[in-house]
Amino acid sequence: MFDLHRLRLLRELKHRGTLAAVAAALSYSPSSVSQQLSQLEAEVGVPLLEPVGRRVRLTEQAEILVAHTEAVLERLERAEADIATSLTDLTGTLRIASFQTAALALVPGALTLLRDAYPRLRVHVTQNEPEKSLPALLARDFDLVIAEEYPGNPNPRPAEVEQEDLLEDPLRLARPGPTAAGSPQSGLPQPGPTDDPLAALRSLADHPWVMEPEGTAARHWAMTLCRSAGFEPDVRFESTDLLLHLRLVEQGHAAALLPDLVWGGRAPTVPLRLLPRSHASRRLFTAVRRGRSRHPALQACRQALHRASLS
Structure with a gap:
C-alpha cells in the first residue's frame, strides 16, 4: 500500500509547481521533500518526476x-464533515x-453573525484576489474562497x-x-429614458482611466467593454x-468601472451611469473543495455571507 503522506507531497508538487514551494508550504526542507518523493518512486516502481530545466514535472x-490521491482526500474531507x-x-x-470589496462589504457582517452563533469557531480571513485564492483553495491553504466572475469571462470550474x-x-x-441626485430607494443615480450606456462610455474615450492590472479578469472585461463602445481606453x-479607483474618480483624475459593493451601503460620491445589459453585473460566489460543502462550519459561513449580502 502506498504511503498517504508521500502521496500528498506528490499532490502538493502538482499544485505548487516546485519542491521549494512545497517545502515552504509544509515547513519542510526541500531535501526532505525530495527524499520522500524518491521513496515514493521506489514504492511505486516507476519514475514519478522528470527534469525540465531546473524544475521537475510529473x-x-x-x-x-x-x-x-485527490479521491482519497475528498473522501477524508467528507469523513471530517460527518x-x-x-x-x-x-x-x-x-x-x-x-x-x-467583498472583504469590506460582506465579511465583517458575516463575522459578527458567526461570532454570535458560534463563539468557539475561530475564523481567519485573508484578503486575496481570486486569481491567487482559487488555486490556493485546491492546495488546501484555504477552506472557503469568495470570488467573482465578470460578464463574458467565465472562470474555469475544476x-x-x-x-x-x-x-x-x-x-x-x-x-x-x-454627484448626481440619488434614488431615495437605492441611493444610486437612475438613468433617464434617453440614456445610452455606450454613448456614456464613448463620451469618456479621451479621458484617463483607472483599471485593474493586465492579466486580471476585471481588466479583460473592462477592455472588452470599452472596445465594444468603439475606443481604446487611456489607462x-x-x-x-x-478604493483607490474611487478616490481617483472623486478627485477628477480618472474614469472607472465600479461595482455597487464598493459603496458598502453608503450613498455614491460620484456620478454613476448604467452599463449595457450584457455587462451590467458581476457574479459573486463562494467556492469550497469537493467533499467539504457539508461541513457545518462551511455551511454556517455560507449562510452568514448570504445574510450579510441582504443587509
Missing part, C-alpha cells in the same frame, strides 16, 4: 497517482480568502471545486464630476484596490 504515472456534523458545537479554525452563488453585484460607469492608473 510523469504520466504520477498524474494517475495524484488523481487517486464527524463535525455529529457534534453539538462548532470549534476549530475556518480559513477564508476574499477579494477586497471538478475538485464546488461553487455556490452569493449575489449579483451591479457594475456602473463612474464619471468624474459632481494611466492600475491597481487592484478599488
Whole structure:
C-alpha cells in the first residue's frame, strides 16, 4: 500500500509547481521533500518526476497517482464533515480568502453573525484576489474562497471545486464630476429614458482611466467593454484596490468601472451611469473543495455571507 503522506507531497508538487514551494508550504526542507518523493518512486516502481530545466514535472504515472490521491482526500474531507456534523458545537479554525470589496462589504457582517452563533469557531480571513485564492483553495491553504466572475469571462470550474452563488453585484460607469441626485430607494443615480450606456462610455474615450492590472479578469472585461463602445481606453492608473479607483474618480483624475459593493451601503460620491445589459453585473460566489460543502462550519459561513449580502 502506498504511503498517504508521500502521496500528498506528490499532490502538493502538482499544485505548487516546485519542491521549494512545497517545502515552504509544509515547513519542510526541500531535501526532505525530495527524499520522500524518491521513496515514493521506489514504492511505486516507476519514475514519478522528470527534469525540465531546473524544475521537475510529473510523469504520466504520477498524474494517475495524484488523481487517486485527490479521491482519497475528498473522501477524508467528507469523513471530517460527518464527524463535525455529529457534534453539538462548532470549534476549530475556518480559513477564508476574499477579494477586497467583498472583504469590506460582506465579511465583517458575516463575522459578527458567526461570532454570535458560534463563539468557539475561530475564523481567519485573508484578503486575496481570486486569481491567487482559487488555486490556493485546491492546495488546501484555504477552506472557503469568495470570488467573482465578470460578464463574458467565465472562470474555469475544476471538478475538485464546488461553487455556490452569493449575489449579483451591479457594475456602473463612474464619471468624474459632481454627484448626481440619488434614488431615495437605492441611493444610486437612475438613468433617464434617453440614456445610452455606450454613448456614456464613448463620451469618456479621451479621458484617463483607472483599471485593474493586465492579466486580471476585471481588466479583460473592462477592455472588452470599452472596445465594444468603439475606443481604446487611456489607462494611466492600475491597481487592484478599488478604493483607490474611487478616490481617483472623486478627485477628477480618472474614469472607472465600479461595482455597487464598493459603496458598502453608503450613498455614491460620484456620478454613476448604467452599463449595457450584457455587462451590467458581476457574479459573486463562494467556492469550497469537493467533499467539504457539508461541513457545518462551511455551511454556517455560507449562510452568514448570504445574510450579510441582504443587509
